[in-house]
Each structure stands twice: as structure tokens, then as C-alpha cells.
Amino acid sequence: MNRASAIALLTIASVASCAGAMAQGLKANVPFDFTVGDKWMPAGEYTLTSPSNGVLALRSGTYVTMIATLQSSDESSSGSKLVFDKYDDQYFLHEVLCPNLVSLNLRIPKSKAEKRAREHTVEAKGPVGSDQTMVAAR
Numbered sequence: 001m002n003r004a005s006a007i008a009l010l011t012i013a014s015v016a017s018c019a020g021a022m023a024q025g026l027k028a029n030v031p032f033d034f035t036v037g038d039k040w041m042p043a044g045e046y047t048l049t050s051p052s053n054g055v056l057a058l059r060s061g062t063y064v065t066m067i068a069t070l071q072s073s074d075e076s077s078s079g080s081k082l083v084f085d086k087y088d089d090q091y092f093l094h095e096v097l098c099p100n101l102v103s104l105n106l107r108i109p110k111s112k113a114e115k116r117a118r119e120h121t122v123e124a125k126g127p128v129g130s131d132q133t134m135v136a137a138r
Contacts, residue, residue: 025049025057026098028082028137034091037067038111048082048096048137050103056096069106075099080137087117087131098137 026048033042036058044060051057056069076097083095092114098104110118 026080026096026101026104026137028080028135030082030135032091034084034093035111035113036065036093036108038113039065039067041065048104050101050106053103056104056106056108058093067108069096069108072097072105072107074105074107080104082135082137083132084135085114085132087114087121090117092117094132096137 027045028048029045030041031043033040035041036056041058041060041063044063046058046060049057049059050069051066054069054071055066057066058064072095074095074097076099080096080098080100082093083097084091085094086092092111093108095108096104096106
């Protein structure tokens with residue numbers, strides 16, 4: 001009976017610590033305006049959380065957005081980071097990598113706005129891929 005109680009207590013403690021980490025989320029200072037999904041977000045300090053499976057919430061002051069995501073199989077060995085695709089002078093949030101919270105290893109599907117920006121870049125410069133920019137998160 002003591003062993004079963006200890007296992008139950010350990011399980012509850014593990015779930016509680018994961019829930020606390022998910023509620024806290026990541027913080028990142030994004031030095032440029034960017035788009036997530038089809039929503040424009042200004043440069044600033046952001047808190048990223050995953051309130052439920054497959055959903056990413058971004059908050060900065062009065063700016064809040066939630067977007068459907070896919071689980072990312074990519075991993076970051078150098079800490080948490082946000083990965084942006086850049087077309088000309090437009091940035092699009094592409095991926096959130098967090099080695100400590102599997103629930104925050106997320107990939108954001110390309111939006112219509114990102115597809116249009118990519119097409120415009122290809123028309124102007126020929127077939128080129130996007131530049132990727134990474135922002136450290138904590």
C-alpha cells in the first residue's frame with residue numbers, strides 16, 4: 001500500500017509541475033514586427049503558452065492571439081527559441097522550439113499571408129527560399 005501511495009504521489013507531483021510549466025510558458029523579446037497565422041503582431045516582449053494540445057497562445061500587452069499548430073519533430077540543443085521565416089522585410093513565426101516543454105515544440109502552418117509574401121518574393125527575385133531568423137526564448 002505504501003508503494004502505491006508513493007507512486008500516486010509522484011505522479012501527481014509530476015503532473016502538477018508540468019502544468020505549472022505549461023501555464024508559465026516561454027518568454028521572448030521579439031525585436032521586429034511579425035505575423036502569426038494571418039495576424040500582425042508588433043515587436044515586443046511575448047509570453048507563449050499552449051493552453052491545449054495543438055494551440056499556441058501569444059501575449060504581449062493588449063495583443064493576444066491563438067493559433068492552431070502542429071507538433072514539431074525538430075529539437076533545439078541550444079535552448080528555447082522562436083524560428084521566423086523572412087520574406088523581404090516581413091517575418092512569419094514558423095516554429096517554437098522548447099527542449100524543456102514538449103508541448104511547446106510546435107510548428108505553425110503557412111498562412112495565406114505568408115504564401116502571398118513568398119510568391120511575391122519569388123516573382124521579384126526568382127526561386128529562392130526564405131531566410132530564417134531565430135530569437136532566443138526563456
